[in-house]
Amino acid sequence: MMGIRSIAVMLAASLALVAGLSTTEPFRTFMPGLIEGAWMTVRIALVGSLLAVLFGVAAALARLYGPLPLRWLARAYIEIFRGTSALVQLFWLFFVLPDFGISLAPFTVAVLTLGLNVGAYGAEIVRAAIGAVPRGQWEASTALNMTRGQMLRRIILPQAVVAMIPPWGNLFIELLKATALVSLITISDLAFKAQEMNQTTFKTIDIFTLVLLIYLAISLAITIGMRLIEGAASRGLARGRAH
Amino acid sequence: MTLDRATPMVKFAGVTKRYGRLTVIDGLDFAIAHGEKVALIGPSGSGKTTVLRMLMTLERIDGGVIWVEGEPLTHVERGGRLVPADARHLRRVRGKIGMVFQHFNLFPHMTALKNCMEAPMTVLGLPKHQAAERAAELLDMVGLAGKKNHYPSQLSGGQQQRVAIARALAMRPKVMLFDEVTSALDPELVGEVLNVIRKLGAEHDLTMLMVTHQMGFAKEFADRIAFFHRGKIEEEGKPEEFFGNPKNERTRQFLRAVLDAV
Numbered sequence: 001m002m003g004i005r006s007i008a009v010m011l012a013a014s015l016a017l018v019a020g021l022s023t024t025e026p027f028r029t030f031m032p033g034l035i036e037g038a039w040m041t042v043r044i045a046l047v048g049s050l051l052a053v054l055f056g057v058a059a060a061l062a063r064l065y066g067p068l069p070l071r072w073l074a075r076a077y078i079e080i081f082r083g084t085s086a087l088v089q090l091f092w093l094f095f096v097l098p099d100f101g102i103s104l105a106p107f108t109v110a111v112l113t114l115g116l117n118v119g120a121y122g123a124e125i126v127r128a129a130i131g132a133v134p135r136g137q138w139e140a141s142t143a144l145n146m147t148r149g150q151m152l153r154r155i156i157l158p159q160a161v162v163a164m165i166p167p168w169g170n171l172f173i174e175l176l177k178a179t180a181l182v183s184l185i186t187i188s189d190l191a192f193k194a195q196e197m198n199q200t201t202f203k204t205i206d207i208f209t210l211v212l213l214i215y216l217a218i219s220l221a222i223t224i225g226m227r228l229i230e231g232a233a234s235r236g237l238a239r240g241r242a243h
Numbered sequence: 244m245t246l247d248r249a250t251p252m253v254k255f256a257g258v259t260k261r262y263g264r265l266t267v268i269d270g271l272d273f274a275i276a277h278g279e280k281v282a283l284i285g286p287s288g289s290g291k292t293t294v295l296r297m298l299m300t301l302e303r304i305d306g307g308v309i310w311v312e313g314e315p316l317t318h319v320e321r322g323g324r325l326v327p328a329d330a331r332h333l334r335r336v337r338g339k340i341g342m343v344f345q346h347f348n349l350f351p352h353m354t355a356l357k358n359c360m361e362a363p364m365t366v367l368g369l370p371k372h373q374a375a376e377r378a379a380e381l382l383d384m385v386g387l388a389g390k391k392n393h394y395p396s397q398l399s400g401g402q403q404q405r406v407a408i409a410r411a412l413a414m415r416p417k418v419m420l421f422d423e424v425t426s427a428l429d430p431e432l433v434g435e436v437l438n439v440i441r442k443l444g445a446e447h448d449l450t451m452l453m454v455t456h457q458m459g460f461a462k463e464f465a466d467r468i469a470f471f472h473r474g475k476i477e478e479e480g481k482p483e484e485f486f487g488n489p490k491n492e493r494t495r496q497f498l499r500a501v502l503d504a505v
Contacts, residue, residue, distance in 0.1 A: 140348035140407075143299050144362035144414060145338050147330075154365060158352050 004227045011220040018213050026206055030197055034207075037193030038214050044110050044189060045176045045218070051115025052175060053168070056122025064127060065148065074123070081120035087181050089113050094185045110182040118175045125167045129160040162234045169226035173219045190214060250313045252277045252418060252450040253298060259306035260293055260474075267293050269474040270307065275418075280444055280451045282461035282482075285471030286497060291454045294471075295420045298452070299342045300333060311336050311418070338366075341416030345423040347403040349395040355382060355406045356391040359413045367414065374413075381409035385439045401432030405439050412443075419443070421453035433457070440464070458501055462486050470494050 022031040055077075062074035081089065090113045097104065104112070133156050141151040183192035194211045198204055251274040260268035267290045275281055283291040296302040298309060300317065308325060309316040316336050318325040328336075350358050359378035363369040369377070382388055385405035395403050404424055411419060421440065425433040437460050443449060444464055455461050461468060462482045469479040470491070478491040489495050 134348075136344060136346055136348035137350065139299075139301050140344065140350070141362075142301060142337075143340075143342040143344075143411070145334055145366050146362060147334070147366075150365045154361060155350055159350075 004224060007220055007223050007227070011217060011224065014213050014217045014220065018210065018217065021210060021213075026201075026203055027210060030201075030203070030207055030210065033193045033197060034190065034210060034214065037188055037190040038218070040188055041176070041179050041190040041215075042218060044107070044114065044179045044182060044187070045172070045222075047111040048114035048118065048175050048179070049172050051111055052118035052122050052171065055115055055119025056126050059119065059123035060126035060130065061152075063123065064130065065152075077116075078120045078123050081116050082124075086113065086117045086178055087184070089117055090181055090185060106182070106185050106187050109185060110179070110187055114175050114178055114182075117178070118171050121174075122168060122171055125164055125171070126160070129163040130156060132163055133159050162230070165226055165230040165233060169223060172222050172226070176219055176222060177215070250277075251275060251310070252279070252312060253452070254310040255294070255297075255307065256310065257307035258297065258304050258309060260290075260297060260302060261305050267474050268297070268304075271475065273469070273476060275450060275452060278447045278450055279467065280465050281453070281467045281469060282465035283452065283454045283469050283471060284456070284458070284461060284497075285477075289471040290474040291469075291471040292422055293474075295342065295422050295452060295454055298418075299340060299420060300337050311339055338414070339417045340420065341411035341414055341418070342420040342422065343404070343407050343411050343424050345426050347395070347400070347407045347427075349403055349407055349410070351395050354392045354394055355387060355398070355409075358395070358406055359410045362410070363413050377413055378409070381412050382406070384412075384442070385409045386435070399432060400428045401435045404428065404432075404436045408436075408439055408443075417448070418450040418452065421451065421455070423454050423456065425455070425457060456501065458486070458498075470497065472497075 021027045059074040059077055062070045063078070066074065090109065093104065093109045093113050094106070097109075137155055137159065138151060141155045146155070179189055180191035183189050183195065188196075190211060194207050198207050201207070253275040255271045255273040258268055258271045258273075259266065267288075269290075271290075271294070273294070283294060285291050293302060297304050298311075298316070304317060308318055314336055315325055315328070317328055317333065319328045319332050349355075350361065353361060356375065356378050359381055360371070360374040363374040363377060364371065379388070379391065382391055385408055387402060387405055387409070390398060390402060390406075393402075395406070398406065408424075424440075425436050428436065437457070440451075440453075440460075441464065444451065453461075453465075465482055467479060468482055468485040470477050470485070470493075472493050478485070478489060478494045485494075486498065489498060
């Protein structure tokens, strides 16, 4: 796996490239609009990722330890949102839900769809990571008379989290890329701004090269962030492994 | 309920355990007195570890009743009949029992001290300073005062097992279960763990049940030896008697095999 330093170098290079290009014509004219769009993309990705973690953890715990009806519900949620297209989910929430009397703001629909979609994949990650904690940890906590909840919270999840972080990083990047879909429900994200500018100026190469670099920079930033979180979460566990 | 010394600390009454069609414990009747130290020995697959695991509620039993201080462990008495107990009852009775495992099972994300503080705080509700004090005392008792802030992965197997003993003791159990606690250790580390157990043995109030392959230790330490074979106690007795003059042919075979191996 690539070291955090080389990723940081790539991030710096792509940012430098964006900054360098943005001082020259014709890139300069597009830059403010694209930055605005990029900010929207980042906000959607952040809120969407947060929701994805919430949905993922909740669905995994419900599926593993919930009462039977809840287990089925979690199972259905995971299968439905993994098994159907994110674009159709987005349209369904945006165009169909209002027919049932529920009209949500475009931003809400965007983060909810992405959160639900990625959360369904995340649920399986959480489930696998919990399953990977050795059975002896459960047994030791039982012998210490902990409740199910105490075991999960204090013993199992802190260990499972370490194993979850790299696959979640992948999902966050998937989510970032999927944010481009929200341009189809009237949100002025990076992809939307790019198309809008392309239609008025026809500077396709310049615009989409810049947009590519901006997406790359955001995704590299996510990778770096996840590496830092991984380092912090595995402090106790990793310390010994090195010895 | 008033308890006298005559009430067994632990009593298995007709306890049966099956895995599918395999019966691993077959109508076991077995009583352990207050403060008694019993060593369970026998060939692998004879059910001795299952006895400890059932008592720790890590295995569900398929028949019979386990009594702890005159109280059913997995059942409650209702209208003169025994019905399966709820989680609260189970936790209350289980609180009297502590266990040390073959593979230590320390919490890898916590230091030695935190390992010993966790359950006293979350389960017993001890305030932090009190839990820390108790944990430090116990780590000192097992000879690891200097390793308080080490993570399990920074400790040797023998040290980890001693932390595990301290962790179990921090819950102030009345019964301690030792499940082949030296089997996963390098030979030169066995002694330090056995020494800690010897020290505990001096506390007359603590009831101890241990599954072990260390015949020498069992002979020296235990008040009673129980030899398991095919889910039943085949022979039991005081160590001198048991080792000096085993009556059962299977016991003799087993002892010959293990003592030859030494």
